[in-house]
Amino acid sequence: MTTPPTSPTVTIVTGASRGIGKAIANTLAAAGHHLLLVARDAEALAATATPLRSAGHTVATFAADLRDPAAIEAVVTHAERQLGPITAVVNNAGTAPSDKVENTTTAMVQETFALHVAAPLAFARLCTPAMKKRGHGALLHLASTAGLRGYPFTSAYTAAKHGMVGLSRALHAELSTAGVRVYALCPGFVDSDITRGAAAAIAARGKTTAAEAHARMGKQNRIGRMHTPDEVAAAAAFLLRTLPTGCVYELDREPAAFVDTPA
Numbered sequence: 001m002t003t004p005p006t007s008p009t010v011t012i013v014t015g016a017s018r019g020i021g022k023a024i025a026n027t028l029a030a031a032g033h034h035l036l037l038v039a040r041d042a043e044a045l046a047a048t049a050t051p052l053r054s055a056g057h058t059v060a061t062f063a064a065d066l067r068d069p070a071a072i073e074a075v076v077t078h079a080e081r082q083l084g085p086i087t088a089v090v091n092n093a094g095t096a097p098s099d100k101v102e103n104t105t106t107a108m109v110q111e112t113f114a115l116h117v118a119a120p121l122a123f124a125r126l127c128t129p130a131m132k133k134r135g136h137g138a139l140l141h142l143a144s145t146a147g148l149r150g151y152p153f154t155s156a157y158t159a160a161k162h163g164m165v166g167l168s169r170a171l172h173a174e175l176s177t178a179g180v181r182v183y184a185l186c187p188g189f190v191d192s193d194i195t196r197g198a199a200a201a202i203a204a205r206g207k208t209t210a211a212e213a214h215a216r217m218g219k220q221n222r223i224g225r226m227h228t229p230d231e232v233a234a235a236a237a238f239l240l241r242t243l244p245t246g247c248v249y250e251l252d253r254e255p256a257a258f259v260d261t262p263a
């Protein structure tokens with residue numbers, strides 16, 4: 001009989017080079033996790049990892065495009081070799097294409113489903129057999145309120161995030177009795193490159209400024225403003241730290257709460 005640790009120690013964080021993933025890396029390093037950070041841009045990953053290593057934290061990096069299943073196998077192998085058995089995976093890497101449905105291409109749909117559904121499923125396939133044997137482990141999926149309700153001009157992204165939430169529910173149903181906790185963490189709009197890029201695109205159409213567009217997005221959140229990446233990271237660390245099993249946790253509420261009651 002294994003005793004679950006109160007906190008996973010070896011954690012893969014995808015999309016850790018900026019935004020929410022970088023904030024999660026900083027927060028989990030401070031909480032004592034040994035980290036493997038993943039994104040495509042090796043230099044940007046190094047910019048996240050170097051200050052953490054200087055502060056004495058154990059942090060490895062691996063540049064990979066997570067749309068490629070072979071790259072995901074390489075990430076897992078690298079993490080195990082560098083850091084030991086994997087106790088948690090934070091599936092955060094993502095892109096958020098936005099356009100009218102008539103401009104939404106098959107390539108946009110394939111990219112969003114590859115990153116938000118197929119990559120987390122591949123990590124689960126590769127990592128959960130060992131987690132089940134040990135009797136503990138955690139998968140945290142950076143989903144979105146777009147996984148819980150519909151937003152206009154984001155049909156590929158909203159469909160993929162609903163897929164991510166559905167994947168989390170299925171994995172939770174399958175794995176929770178084996179001690180593997182699965183979470184879908186659902187923030188509303190977050191102040192990051194994704195929302196700043198969307199605001200700039202709206203401003204380019206000439207009807208408003210990027211600042212106004214950005215503020216209007218924040219007001220669409222139930223909490224009436226943008227979340228910060230640090231708030232999302234604090235929620236991720238809270239979920240990984242606590243023992244109740246998943247599954248769907250909505251940040252855009254006062255107070256933030258589980259949508260699905262933990263089993």
Ligand SMILES: NC(=O)c1ccc[n+]([C@@H]2O[C@H](COP(=O)([O-])OP(=O)(O)OC[C@H]3O[C@@H](n4cnc5c(N)ncnc54)[C@H](OP(=O)(O)O)[C@@H]3O)[C@@H](O)[C@H]2O)c1
Pocket residue numbers: 014015016017018019020021038039040041044064065066067091092093094095096115142143144145186187188189190191192193194195
């Ligand atoms: N911002 C929001 O309003 C918001 C709200 C709810 C949920 N989310 C979700 O939160 C997650 C992070 O979003 P963010 O706002 O922090 O975005 P961001 O600032 O644009 O960061 C995205 C991260 O994902 C990595 N990435 C993108 N494509 C990748 C690929 N093919 N392979 C590997 N890594 C890849 C990026 O690094 P490289 O470009 O170097 O690969 C970067 O590190 C996403 O899943 C997003 O859907 C965001």
